[in-house]
Amino acid sequence: MVFTDDTVASLAAAVDLVNSAEPPDTLTETDQLKNFFVRHGYTGSRTGDAAELEAVRAQRAPMRRLLTSERDTAVELVNAILARHRAVPRLVRHDDLDYHIHAVAADAPLPVRIAVETAMAMIDVIRADELSRLSICADDACEGIVLDLSRNRSRRYCSTACGNRNAVAAYRARQR
Ligand SMILES: [Zn+2]
Numbered sequence: 001m002v003f004t005d006d007t008v009a010s011l012a013a014a015v016d017l018v019n020s021a022e023p024p025d026t027l028t029e030t031d032q033l034k035n036f037f038v039r040h041g042y043t044g045s046r047t048g049d050a051a052e053l054e055a056v057r058a059q060r061a062p063m064r065r066l067l068t069s070e071r072d073t074a075v076e077l078v079n080a081i082l083a084r085h086r087a088v089p090r091l092v093r094h095d096d097l098d099y100h101i102h103a104v105a106a107d108a109p110l111p112v113r114i115a116v117e118t119a120m121a122m123i124d125v126i127r128a129d130e131l132s133r134l135s136i137c138a139d140d141a142c143e144g145i146v147l148d149l150s151r152n153r154s155r156r157y158c159s160t161a162c163g164n165r166n167a168v169a170a171y172r173a174r175q176r
């Protein structure tokens, strides 16, 4: 299974966004949103103000639903997002990126771009019937989403923190 680079990037950004809601919330300041924007290579407009932060935070619940729903529900959510924002796919080439699809204008608000780009990425996941690549963290106390694109589907934890915590717990259990 191979997803295109922009699909992988959109999925990774959406998962990172959703997981920022896991306690302690790591998206409470505009600086944290700026880091998210830079970290995931976003281009296009942003206001950088508190209203944008609030609107992006408000996307976390619907994006979580989109990434974790079963297939038919995910299809409905994708179609609803694309219709609501009147997504028009077109091929573009910018910076050092070869042709890829943009379905939303670069000057659309950041939360709208996140929603449409996640929906576009989910089109690939749904068509390939690879929704099992998205799961909930195996840590008992964590609801983070795991994006596993590895060949042997070996990822069980949403973060190295969750992975390490469980490795230590397993080690201690073995020592007892
Ligand atoms: Zn682009």
Ligand SMILES: [Zn+2]
Pocket: 137, 138, 139, 142, 143, 144, 157, 158, 159, 162
């Ligand atoms: Zn986790």
